[in-house]
Amino acid sequence: MSREEQHFIDSIGRTGQGEANLQPVLAALRTWLAALGQAFDDAPLPAGGLQSASPLARRIAALHEDRIHQARRREQQWIALAPARALAQRFEGKLMLLVFGKFNAGKSSLCNFLAQRFRQRQQAVQYFHLQGGQLVESEEAFHEGATETTARLQGVCLGDGLVLLDTPGLHSATGENAALTQRFLDSADAVLWLTSSTSPGQVQELDELARELRRGKPLLPVLTRSDVIDEDEVDGQIVKCLRNKSDANRADQEADVRARAADKLQALGVALHQLKAPVSISAYVARTAGADAEAMRGAGFERLYAALSTLLAPALAYRDRKPAEVLLHHLQEDVLAPLLGQTLAALQGLQQVLEGEQAALPAQRARIVQLAWREVMPGVPALLEQHAASGEVDAVLARLQPQLLHAFDRHARAVLDSHVLASPAPVALVLPAGSGYERVADDLPPSYEKLYEALGQSVLAALEQLADEVAGHCTARLAGLSDAVSVQQDIIEEHAQQLASIEEQLRPVPEDMAQR
Missing domain, CATH: 3.40.50.300 (P-loop containing nucleotide triphosphate hydrolases)
Structure with a gap:
């Protein structure tokens, strides 16, 4: 021989x-898993204010369901290996x-x-x-x-x-x-x-x-x-x-x-x-x-x-160090890998949709104003004609305001169909001083060309004000959701770095290799 x-x-x-003391590393790994779950619980994705059938809400719901599925699956994977672990202990x-x-x-x-x-x-x-x-x-x-x-x-x-x-x-x-x-x-x-x-x-x-x-x-x-x-x-x-x-x-x-x-x-x-x-x-x-x-x-x-x-x-x-390695593998492969491979990609996709929604808001706001204006203004001449004899401008305004609110509400809900919108609050139609019917001659009907122009400017200003309020709410909602998505992305990336750090502590590089 x-x-x-x-x-x-x-x-x-x-x-x-061996006599390696693995308790600090095992404790760090268990703490990592608990902290990961708590971090997600503390930073949920807010779906409030979104229509449940909207693409945004569906993506948020899918992310939530996937997290539940991942948690169940990793628990099942760990439990399923229990008989195998017991058998492998024969060679401990x-x-x-x-x-x-x-x-x-x-x-x-x-x-x-x-x-x-x-x-x-x-x-x-x-x-x-x-x-x-x-x-x-x-x-x-x-x-x-x-x-x-x-x-x-x-x-x-x-x-x-x-x-x-x-x-x-x-x-x-x-x-x-x-x-x-x-x-x-x-x-x-x-x-x-x-x-x-x-x-x-x-x-x-x-x-x-x-x-x-x-x-x-x-x-x-x-x-x-x-x-x-x-x-x-x-x-x-x-x-x-x-x-x-x-x-x-x-x-x-x-x-x-x-x-x-x-x-x-x-x-x-x-x-x-x-x-x-x-x-x-x-x-x-x-x-x-x-x-x-x-x-x-x-x-x-x-x-x-x-x-x-x-x-x-x-x-x-x-x-x-195998007991710690086994737990590390479980956390890397059954916990972190799905987050990096599935959840992070889904969050990135959601963030892109949010950016698209935010970028589209100015055009949507203008579209709502345009559609409501086109619905309201064609009926104004008939309304002015109806009250020409009495010259009651206040009566015109009283009839015009609910029409304006109804038109705005309908078009806002149609254009911003991803959002749950509150009914618009009444907005005042303000006319310039001196605006009203004009009588050119006693034997002629009252003229309302200038009043029509003033009403048009007032309707447009009111629609712009309503659109600003709705767009502001939607912008804040999308920004808050975007921030929440960024927080969850950061949670995954930070915990990936933390787990890599624990891995480095568990697997020190040999000195001769570290010096190369």
């Missing part, structure tokens, strides 16, 4: 349980590594080979798989094949402190096992990304790992099948066999995978310090060569064990 292999197995046996205190890769990447081969090495060191090995929502122990090793052979979540416990989880992909679990499978993935403390050296570093595979990587889990790329077909002479016959790739070839591939993986992680918004230096291995060559120290070294396993030993510290750090 090589020195690095022995060191790694011995280290696994000494991992124990162990280090859990997610072995990820597309089919034919050698996941099963690597897990079986590592299990074999642990057994040779008199370490306990226990295979298991998930079936019908239950964990089923098995004595059978993982099936190895050239096609996809893993149709369920399976794993193997190595020694007292290590669990390898082998999955068919993060999105291909059966519906029956989906929640439990996801919980096991949640419980993983680090990721081994296996990529075949025949087509190494297919970084699009990392899209499936995006959620786990954004949760701060370290990633170790492992180039499997790092061997080539060669020819040899055996008993006078030329036979083909697999040999390890050259050190130079492996180094080139590792450097390429690291560079492209770094670019991909950066695009996914994942901290680059989580990416560990790739290593190349050939489980087939190590196995067929007898798995002695020289064969293990040549097949890359000396470097793999060294990399795994280096992975222990960040993986154990993640494991020790």
